[in-house]
Amino acid sequence: MRRFVVTSLVSRNHEKRTTFLIAPLPGQVTALPFNPVAADYSRTLDRLILISGNPTTLHVYDPAPQKDSTVSLVQPPLSLSLSPDGLHGRLVTMH
Numbered sequence: 001m002r003r004f005v006v007t008s009l010v011s012r013n014h015e016k017r018t019t020f021l022i023a024p025l026p027g028q029v030t031a032l033p034f035n036p037v038a039a040d041y042s043r044t045l046d047r048l049i050l051i052s053g054n055p056t057t058l059h060v061y062d063p064a065p066q067k068d069s070t071v072s073l074v075q076p077p078l079s080l081s082l083s084p085d086g087l088h089g090r091l092v093t094m095h
Helices: none
Strands: 004-010 018-024 036-042 047-053 056-062 067-072 077-082 089-093
Touching (some): 047 077
Antiparallel strands (some): 036 047, 056 067
16 A cells, blocks of 8 residues: 655745645655645545535546546535545535
């Protein structure tokens, strides 16, 4: 099983803009092309599951090959939770 570190960085001038980085251990640090609202790890899939608000998207991300499978969401997501087996998830969206 791989291990991951998810880190957020805030710019020096304290803007609200945040950059998220994902690093398999040991390995390279990869900047994501989107800003996640929430993230969780599925041990069963061995993938990171993330949601982003702009664009409103569900991401199933494999850091090793840097492959991002996406599903467009109709409403902006607020939170994400995975079942203990990592095969089912629940999204809370804005109405």
